[in-house]
Amino acid sequence: MPRRITDACTCDASCVEVCPVDCISPGDIYVIDEDVCIDCGACEAVCPSDAIIEV
Numbered sequence: 704m705p706r707r708i709t710d711a712c713t714c715d716a717s718c719v720e721v722c723p724v725d726c727i728s729p730g731d732i733y734v735i736d737e738d739v740c741i742d743c744g745a746c747e748a749v750c751p752s753d754a755i756i757e758v
């Protein structure tokens with residue numbers, strides 16, 4: 704299951720730095736391209752606001 708970013712995101716970009724497939728993009732909140740995400744969990748581990756969930 705890919706990850707998804709909720710509106711708890713504070714846009715600090717920690718997840719972008721660790722994503723091995725560069726599938727996270729900035730916006731009003733950060734967004735994961737679920738077609739590209741390989742479900743490694745790296746982003747979830749570093750998110751300071753627990754904004755990344757499995758869907």
Ligand code: SF4
Pocket residue numbers: 706721722723724725726727735739740741742743744745746747
């Ligand atoms: S689970 Fe892995 S591949 Fe998917 S968005 Fe997070 S860091 Fe990137």
Ligand code: SF4
Pocket residue numbers: 708711712713714715716717718719733749750751752753754755
């Ligand atoms: S690490 Fe969490 S709070 Fe930071 S940009 Fe990514 S989803 Fe948002």
